[in-house]
Amino acid sequence: MTVKLASPRGTKDILPEEVSQWQELESKARAVFKTYGYREIRTPIFEDIDLFDRSLGQTSDIVTKQLLKLEKREAQEEYTNIYIAPSEAALLTLTPGAIGVPSLVLRPEGTASIVRAYIQNSLNKKESLSQFYYIGPMFRGERPQKGRGRQFHQVGVEVIGLKALDNPDLDAKVIALSMRLLKELGVKSPDLKINSLGSKQDKKSFSSFLELHLKKDFNNLCEDCQKRFERNVFRILDCKNEKCREIVRKLDLKGAHLSKESKEYFEKVKKALQRLDIPFEVSSHLVRGLDYYTHTVFEIFPQGKYGSQDALGAGGRYNQLVQELGGDDNGEIGAIGFALGMERILLEKPKSSAPEKENFEVFLAHHGEEAYEYAYTFEEKLRTVGVVAGTSYDANLSLQSQMRWVDKQNVPYAIILGENEMKEKKAIVKDMKSGKQEKFAFKDLIKKIKKKLKKGE
Ligand code: HAM
Numbered sequence: 001m002t003v004k005l006a007s008p009r010g011t012k013d014i015l016p017e018e019v020s021q022w023q024e025l026e027s028k029a030r031a032v033f034k035t036y037g038y039r040e041i042r043t044p045i046f047e048d049i050d051l052f053d054r055s056l057g058q059t060s061d062i063v064t065k066q067l068l069k070l071e072k073r074e075a076q077e078e079y080t081n082i083y084i085a086p087s088e089a090a091l092l093t094l095t096p097g098a099i100g101v102p103s104l105v106l107r108p109e110g111t112a113s114i115v116r117a118y119i120q121n122s123l124n125k126k127e128s129l130s131q132f133y134y135i136g137p138m139f140r141g142e143r144p145q146k147g148r149g150r151q152f153h154q155v156g157v158e159v160i161g162l163k164a165l166d167n168p169d170l171d172a173k174v175i176a177l178s179m180r181l182l183k184e185l186g187v188k189s190p191d192l193k194i195n196s197l198g199s200k201q202d203k204k205s206f207s208s209f210l211e212l213h214l215k216k217d218f219n220n221l222c223e224d225c226q227k228r229f230e231r232n233v234f235r236i237l238d239c240k241n242e243k244c245r246e247i248v249r250k251l252d253l254k255g256a257h258l259s260k261e262s263k264e265y266f267e268k269v270k271k272a273l274q275r276l277d278i279p280f281e282v283s284s285h286l287v288r289g290l291d292y293y294t295h296t297v298f299e300i301f302p303q304g305k306y307g308s309q310d311a312l313g314a315g316g317r318y319n320q321l322v323q324e325l326g327g328d329d330n331g332e333i334g335a336i337g338f339a340l341g342m343e344r345i346l347l348e349k350p351k352s353s354a355p356e357k358e359n360f361e362v363f364l365a366h367h368g369e370e371a372y373e374y375a376y377t378f379e380e381k382l383r384t385v386g387v388v389a390g391t392s393y394d395a396n397l398s399l400q401s402q403m404r405w406v407d408k409q410n411v412p413y414a415i416i417l418g419e420n421e422m423k424e425k426k427a428i429v430k431d432m433k434s435g436k437q438e439k440f441a442f443k444d445l446i447k448k449i450k451k452k453l454k455k456g457e
Contacts, residue, residue: 031349055112057291059231106139119327156339174273186349195286196266206257253284314339364391365402371417
């Protein structure tokens with residue numbers, strides 16, 4: 001028996017009847033971005049691993065556990081399921097967390113790639129403020145579950161360029177955009193949580209504060225958090241384990257680690273959100289798992305589901321990233337962005353009714369070889385003038401069965417081509433609703449059909 005092939009774990013086919021939901025989401029998002037003056041950017045779906053090491057952080061969950069690596073076949077002969085460079089005959093393999101030294105990975109998120117593109121293309125020299133949006137697939141080798149895939153899709157924005165700490169109003173505008181987008185996309189009253197991580201220096205003192213206060217409870221932390229204590233102590237704050245949560249609840253986190261300047265900045269962000277009428281809650285436990293964040297961070301959850309693993313989206317400032325990736329000698333280029341998970345949005349929004357299947361406007365029914373040939377080529381001519389046309393590819397199918405099918409499918413017009421019609425160089429056009437039949441010369445057929453379908457000359 002032949003073994004059936006299936007899509008890789010954590011990936012999903014989006015079938016034609018679902019695609020309309022995706023298209024609707026994408027076109028609504030594009031329309032909103034347009035009103036904000038954002039322009040689309042598309043970056044490759046695989047990048048050098050160094051990009052993510054240097055931006056997300058070598059100790060982040062994504063880099064340590066979830067990167068899907070592309071490996072040369074010679075390096076490891078395990079799987080050969082991606083073939084991307086036929087000219088070099090380089091077979092690449094896709095192995096979550098594989099050992100070895102691969103240099104390419106499927107992108108787990110968009111921010112780092114966009115900053116790379118911004119630097120590589122010297123966009124800072126072309127514009128003082130770059131406002132990008134992106135829509136596309138991302139890849140993480142996670143344990144798949146509802147709303148969590150190995151290939152998933154994000155719609156997001158990145159705003160890069162204004163001087164780092166001059167624009168708390170921009171933070172609020174970007175957050176407002178994420179909320180507006182969710183509203184337009186049909187997600188009802190999501191919960192917005194915000195926090196400030198402060199500057200890089202503030203983050204260091206925050207991390208020392210956490211180490212100091214969590215040390216005594218080290219043995220009571222879960223196994224993962226004991227590792228996090230060494231690697232990335234912030235992540236203990238959003239652990240879902242009840243014991244860890246209790247330990248964390250005892251910590252007094254109310255922004256003690258923030259410098260005066262960072263506190264003032266965060267106050268301004270909050271005031272700007274109030275001016276824009278965006279409801280929010282400050283959550284001092286919100287830390288985000290990626291290294292690049294500084295100052296404002298935020299996460300958006302379906303109503304009443306804060307703390308769950310199904311955030312609809314998240315984002316924040318990353319003021320050092322352009323500099324850290326080598327694009328800003330003076331450390332002046334600030335940046336902020338967010339990404340929303342498209343699968344998660346689709347789970348939350350009410351489904352709009354699927355559009356009807358595309359129906360033929362005209363069907364060419366034929367009898368005999370000559371008529372088949374004519375229908376076969378005339379179908380193409382109709383399509384080039386914008387008529388949704390079809391015919392049967394079975395030259396031997398009886399005219400009767402073809403007409404029965406046309407009737408069942410509610411096709412408005414049939415063009416009937418039999419042996420007589422071929423001789424006369426005329427075709428019968430049947431209005432399937434009224435049953436009325438007319439004969440037209442082949443040379444007039446396109447014009448007559450367009451007129452019947454009320455398609456402009
Ligand atoms: P993130 O929190 O890793 O942030 O992902 C953003 C959103 O993508 C999540 O809130 C979730 O909705 C969705 N998402 C993440 N992983 C999965 C998955 N495995 N399956 C389904 N959906 C998922 C970032 O990616 C940052 N780049 C956001 C950002 C942009 N920060 C600044 N600019």
